[in-house]
Amino acid sequence: MTYQEATAARDTLAGAAEALRSLAASLPFVQGDEIGEVVAQLAQVAAATRGALASVAVEAQARGVVAESGCRGTVAWLQHCAPGIKDSEAAALHRAITATGRRGNAPLREALCSGEATPSDAICAAETVDELRRATDAALHDAFAEGVAELSRAQASRAVLREYRTEMLARFGTEQSLDELHAHQQARRGVTAMRPVAGGMWRFEATLTPAEKAAVDATLTALSAPRRDAVSGAADERSPAQRRADALVSVFTKVAGHGQAGPLGASTRVTLILPVEALHAPCPHRTCDIFGIPHPGQEPCDCPEPVAAHDDLGTALLPGDTRRLSCGADVSRLYVGAQGEPLALGRTERCATPGQRKALAARDGGCTFPGCEAPSSWTQAHHLVHWADGGGTDLDNLALLCQRHHTYVHQQHIDGHVGPDRTVHWHTSWAGGHWAPDPGPCDQLSPPAPDDRAA
Known part of the structure; x- marks a missing residue:
């Protein structure tokens, strides 16, 4: 290309830019069968x-x-x-x-x-x-x-x-080069520590070798497949990311259930640091604004105010998270007073013994929530009456739930019971496109009495 040709090409740039800016205004005059050609031309430009x-x-x-x-x-x-x-x-x-x-x-x-x-x-x-x-x-x-x-x-x-x-x-x-590549991959692999993100959530990232990716991906893919509700026929409304999160938590919860220990003896079980008020449910008589300040004009009540708890790694937990975690996980519970002084050390106990797990699997066959067909190997033993409310760890007070529905019944405050036919009955109905709790009185929940906390 000569200098004159280069100069002429540059001179056309201003006109081309102006033509592109005016194109949007002229689109109503473009025939429908020509719009595709315009897209192709713009892509070339x-x-x-x-x-x-x-x-x-x-x-x-x-x-x-x-x-x-x-x-x-x-x-x-x-x-x-x-x-x-x-x-x-x-x-x-x-x-x-x-x-x-x-x-x-x-x-x-x-x-x-x-x-x-x-x-x-x-x-x-x-x-x-x-x-x-x-x-x-x-x-x-x-x-x-x-x-x-x-x-x-x-x-x-x-x-x-x-x-x-x-x-x-x-x-x-x-x-030799493949060995070097393998060593390079091993040096780069790792999992970041948990870090807080907006909304009270936590995030971590993993960098895996191809073989490790294949193993993890196979597990997450199998456990995160969408499940249609067998009763209502409704599609699984969780996003792929939410289904994978449920699958990941299910895997970790299953490992914790075996009570394994790390190389330095640390248990995989969660240790909850519980103030006496940590397990109170929110007061049903008062409503608050987004800053937690009660709206004016409400009648005073004597309901205890719930407080936050945390685990031994420093994770702050809302009362609902505390109740949900203590219901399904193997935990050690350390109760503390208003100044943080230990009151009593609860013994580590399983929500269900191996024998009870086998009996639950035989009785329930899998997740007992209506419409769910998750097998028993994907489930957790849920207390129908929470241990904080005096519920015992026996078969008449236990029901199998998958990770998804275990979270759901806690979020929606759905109750259930084991009937005379040895079947778990959940007090819920399909309404408005989702399972909702049946109408009924809202019981105030409270932690166990101090005398019941010690092992």
């Missing part, structure tokens, strides 16, 4: 623009324009020239230019500058080429770079790139 921007940034780096501008680097220079470019977009473009500039990545650089590969795709592709280059014979490196570039031009997903990488490593990886 977007790809060409993306590639041209990458080419300009590469040229600016090569000529020293970025260095002479006084900007800190390419990202700052891009944003100085075009303030509308977001930080993440400028950073991704800079990373893509750097990654495709490494030795042997010329095909990827061409795909980036032509707009056929997005910056994020080019980065992922370059990382794939680098991994293959480290693990295979040098004679194959150019072929790998070209193969990955072709996948990028075809807009292949990252899953396809990962599959290509794994296949090439299986075919051409050397034993």
